[in-house]
Amino acid sequence: MKLSVLGCGRWGTFLASYHCAKNEVLLWGRPGSRGLARLRAERRNEYQALPDPLLLGDDLAAALAFGPVVVISISAQQLRQLAAQIQQHDVKGKTFILCMKGIEVATGKRLTQVFREEVAQPVKVAVWVGPGHVQDFSAGVPNCMVVDSDDPATTDFIVNNLSSDLIRLYKGRDLIGTEVGAAAKNVIGIAAGMLDGAGYTSLKGALMARGAREIARLIRAMGGNELSAYGLCHLGDYQATLFSSHSHNRQFGESFIKGEPFDRLAEGASTVQALVRLGEEYKVDLPICQTVNGLLYNGLSADEVIPRLFSRSVKGEFDY
Structure with missing residues (x-):
């Protein structure tokens, strides 16, 4: 099978290499991209x-015409712009797999919604999310991830053809929950880094429990299955995001509290704004998201806010 990967960052480059084991693959980068220049x-x-067979290119038309499957791995906030460019080409019948995690800040929309708004042609769209770092996969350390779509047949096709011993793919059946959960775990990852930076690492267990519960409430309010918050898309990704030294979101949160510079992409820094917006829209209390948002954008004091985060009014653990 032929497939293209759009995006030559660390995850896109790994995915292109991963798919090369069984497929013909073209990795696309934007013209002038420093990442693509280095790869070339x-x-x-x-x-x-x-891998030697992997093709490289910066011609979007050629990348879209290369094969029936197109993997996209770019910053979530750039998806609408790229999707608008994709719409200018004939992509009817192709399968697009979104391999990134986020919610559009400007609209509060999930990435599959953003993509379908811009690409009006009849295409199949899925998301591929869950735990795993490039560093671990490249070292041969296996993990499990989840694929989801509004079309179960598309999910089945991707899982059956692209799963391997290195990445075992599971079939999601709740696109809302899978997308929201995957995006939100980056925000919880920032919160974990903030706890590390403030010297409250021992609270990360409570953060895991309350974070999953918080996001489950939001998923339920949005019409998804709240159990998705406890699956691979969210809770299953916590180790890789809340504890790993490879996690950009955790590193960002720790650096922010310590007042240190951080120059890597941390998707949760944008996503938290969208989650707070969704919490207001669906009338769901999101104390962890609101705290992270307040610290990042509203000038709240970490010394005052973080110790109070888990000392709210007493109530049942699973009360709504």
Whole structure:
């Protein structure tokens, strides 16, 4: 099978290399991209060397025409712009797999909603999310991830054809819950880093429990299955996001509290604004998201806010 990967960051580059084991793959990067320039010059990035058969290119039309499956791995907030470019080409009948996690800040919409708003042609759309870091996968450490779509047949096709011993794919059956849960885990990851930075690492267990519960309430209010919050898309991704030294979101949260610079992409920093918006829209209390948002954007004091985060009014653990 032929497939293209759009986006040559660390995850997109890994996915292109991963799919090369069984498929013909073209990895696309934006014209002038520093990442693509390095890959062309050195056939590697800081995480891995590219397999010899992997093709590289910056022609979007050629990448979209290359095969029936197109994987997208870019910043979530850039998806609408890229989708609008994709709409300018004939992509009817193709399968698009969104391999990123986020919610559009400007609209509060899930990524599949954003994509379908811009790409009006009859295409199949799925998300591929869950735990795992490039560093671990590149070292041969396996993990499990989840694929979800509004079309079960599309989910089945992807899982049956792209799963392997390195990445075992599970079939999601709740697109709302899968997308919201995957996006929200990055926000909980920032909160975990903030706890680390403030010296409250021992509270990360409580953060895991209350974070999953908080996001479950939001998923339920949005019409999804609240149990998705306890699956691979969210709780199943906590180890990789709340504890791992590889997690950009956890590192960002810790650096923010310590007042240190951080120059890597942390999707949760944008997503938290969208989650707070959704909480207001669906009338769901999101104390952890609101705290992270307040610290990042409203000038709240970490010394005052973080110790109070888990000392709210007494109530049943599973009360709504």
